[in-house]
Structure formats: structure tokens, C-alpha cells
Amino acid sequence: MATDGADDAPDPRRVADTRCHTGEGPLYHPDEAVVYFLDIPSADLYRYDPAEESHERVLDSEGAIGGFTIQESGELLLFCDEGRIQPWSPESGLGDPLVESIDGESESRFNDVIADPEGRVFCGTMPTPDGEPGTLYRLDTDGSLSVAVEDAQLSNGLGFTPDRQELYFTETEAGRISRYRYDRATGELSDREPFLDASDLDGHPDGMTVDAEGCVWAAFWDGGRIARYDPDGTELARVEFPAKKVSAVTFGDPDYGTAYVTTALGPGEGPAGTREEEGDGAGALFEVDLGVEGVPEFRSRVEY
Template sequence: MTTIFDERQCKLGEGPLWHPERQQLFWFDVLNKKLMSRENGTAKSWEFDEYVSAAGWVSKTELLIASASKLFLFNLDTKTSMKLCDMEADNRVTRSNDGRADPKGGFWIGTMGIEAEAGAGSIYRFYKGELRKLFSGITITNAICFAPDGNKAYFSDTDTQNIQQLMLDDQGWPTGTPKLFVDLTGDNLNPDGAVVDSEGYLWNAQWGANRVARYSPEGQFVEEISFPAKQISCPAFGGAELQTLFATSAAVDLSGVDEGKTFFAQTGTRGQLEHRIIL
């Protein structure tokens, strides 16, 4: 059974992050340029001057946040920001989209065209102060997540309706070329954000399908959790036992009462702790 976690309707809810030290969920309303949360039952938000879409945790008070033009450190207590590096700052066509910290302390972040321009996006990794481009020519970057053994990464170009798997070296850098993990073209499904649980199963939000679907480490469909919002955008595990699956959604182009809200469902599966970013 799914339950509403936050009633606020996001135009484009994205990037849920369970902060393990704060025991608190953060997420974004990308198109309204907001970071959102709930603390002790109270709704909170922080507004920025450009699109923000994804984050990782650095300390109890600091998040690394990806915006349209940079990666920056944001202090939740003082509400102050410090730029870490530019990211496509000279490209007015793109913004950040999906991202997640990896098991080695790096942060992967994808970009995309603001109007989903074909092939405008890339995927980067920020690791120990260096931002390096990994892939380019992507239309809608999504599904960035990591196997618990730290040896595999996943990502998607939603436009292709495929999820790719990639091997990693002992420093967390890609080795070889991506290979097909899940092909959703036959079912006409659109992969959005994803997370991997502690057993190595991938949970993928599927835009337009009201669901998060679970796939085995071999890429086989196992089960789904259905939600009342059509455009489910990204899942995250959290809660005291990491068995609560949170999911963001988007109200853009829709008028339903539940569209854009943030949900949760209890599962019998334990997620992974979100990895800490090492600056």
C-alpha cells in the first residue's frame, strides 16, 4: 500500500535522498528551483536561482547539489552555498538531471536539454575535486545507481527505453563499454530514476506508468509497486530500517489531485545506505 509522504505538488519532483545521519528525506522540485524536505513533521523548502535536481550528502549539515551550471556545497543550517566546480556553465541549453553518490565516494550526475533536446546531455563523475565527463550524446539522463558490491553502475537514456549496466574499477571509474541490462521498448515503458537495494535488485521509476518496477541482478522483472500519480520520477530507500521506498512524481502537463506529490510504501526489502561524498 502506498501513502502520501508530502502533499505539496511538485511540477517536477526528482532526486529523493535519504540522509542517513539526519534520518531525513530531501528531494527537489526541479522546475520550481527548490530543494524540499520534511523535518519533525514540518514541511521545509529552500529556493535557488537556477534549476537544481540531485544531491548527495557530505556531512550532517552539508549536501553536494547539482544545478544547471555547477556543483556546489549547501549548508542546511546556515543556508549558504559554496561552488565546487562549473558544469556546462557555458551551455544555456542544458541543466542537471539525475544523479547519485557512488560506493567510492564519487558523485555521478547527468545533464539534459531543458527542452529535452536530442543528444544534448552527458554523464559526469565528480571524484576528489575533479569533474570528468564519462558519456555524451544522451537525451534524458536517468537511472544512475550502483550495485552494493561497488563493481557495477547503471544508467539510462530515457529516450532509448533501455537501462544500461557498466563495470567499474577499484576507484569507481568505468571500464569497458556499457551493455544492455533491461530493454523496455517492447512494453513501451520509459525508465526514469532508479536505486539498487542491498540484494542487488534495481528499482526503476517508470514515467507515465504509475509505478516503480523491481528487476533482478540479471535484469528480469520481479515485481512492481503502483502509485496514484502517473509520472513517478525517482525512488529512494529510507526509514530506520531502510525498508521504506519513497518516490517522487511530477505534475507537469497533468491535473490529477495526486500528481506531483511525494509517496512512500513499506517493503520487505532493505535498501543501501546512501554513500557519503568524499570531497
């Protein structure tokens, strides 16, 4: 297991030398045995094939795509700008939006999403340019939307505890990861408690995942690393990357023994930097053996 400064810390390997403005949202698709990931502001969807060690851009859309889930059918469900939610598959391309827009989100976009055990989707939005906070929504399987968390300070990484009774939720601008009581029967969230106060840490908490041992792996934007935390919030390990803006982490491969990590050249709403400024791996997709397995992400089962 990697530890800060340890000689045996794993060495991340660059597997897709994309130069993503804001690489994000990696997710392993077990049906296809590939990793999908995004460049948010350009609405580019990439697919990396570990067996072939090759990648390709499979969708160059308009607007922005902030996150996606895998539907039970194998299609992807894309969460985009202005609150638009739209299916996509390699065979049929973009489908008709099941949500065209959300009131109050015309100047915003989705930023990170996760399916729950029942096929619902928790989907968070960015703050608006005039300073209005974001919102964490819940998309139910019938296609209806409701507010799960108001006044979110830049919605970001999400993950469930192994017992499926709690949900982690990252607010990047607040520099915190919270843990909510989660009611699987209703999808309701309650009883927020602090999990990680990152206000004094280097960088800002971004995307995250939960491994098979119930520990949280968080990416740190402008922190150049991912870090592992046990359920009481104690840091156990960290892995450094040749990129300042480390944005998200997921587990993949058939045994979920490989971690895939996205990075960025710049913020989603500003100009991209250069690799001289941001690190020689900025904007690329990496893989790394963390010495622990992950678990499959839940699939969405939203009707459309």
C-alpha cells in the first residue's frame, strides 16, 4: 500500500495521453471491458481499451458533459449543461433527452453523478457564474427529479459505504467530504456528518470512490495526488501524479484491481494551462495498482 514518501509507492502509468482541458468521470464498463472518461467543457467522451492499450474519442458533442452512469441496458446516461440528461450508446449515438433542462440551471451544468443500489442517480451541479450555489439532485427511476442537498458548494465526488446505509458527498469549494444517512427504500438523505475537513490540506477534494475494504480514495485538484482514508477520516496512503489537477479515480478491469485516474490542464470554466505549468501528465488518463481492489459501481435504471 502506498504511503506518503514511501519508497514502494506505486508508480502511475500514463495509458491515454489525452490533453483534456478537464478530464473527469472515469467509469469502467464491464460489458465492454473498457474505461469511459470525459473532457467536460468540450463534451468529449473517450473510451480506453486496456486489452488493446488504445483509446479513442467516441463522442464530440456540444455544450458540456459533467458525468455519466451506465444503464442496466449498457447504454450511458449523460448528465450535461443546463440540467440536460441524455442517453448515448456506441450503436445508436445520442438519444432524445429525458430531461431537457432544469429551472435555475441555465448557467450551470452537472459535475459528478453516481447511481444508487436501486437504479436512481444522485447528480450534482456547479455554482452559477453569479455565485448561486449548486444542488445535489436525485433522479428517480421514473425520470422525476427532486432536490437531495441544497446550497452545495460545488458538487463533486460521491460514494456509498459497503453496507449501503451512507453516502459520501464532496463539496470542493467548501473543502469537505460529508457523509449522509441514506435510505435505500426511498433514496432520502439525512443526518449529515463531517467525514473529511480538507480546508488545511494541499489541494481541493474532487472525485472519489470507495474500495472493497470500505476506504475512501479521494482525488485532489491542485494537490497532485489521490489519497486513501479509512472510515473515520484518517489518511492511510497517498499516490502522487505528474499533474497538479488530479480530478477523479475509479476501479476497473474484470477483478477491479486497477485504478484509473483522470487529470486536467485547466478548470472547467477557464482557459486551459500548459503542461509546463500543470505537470507533464496533465490532461492524461493514468492507471495504477493501489494494492487493493475496488467494487463495481451500481447501474442506473432510469426509464425513458
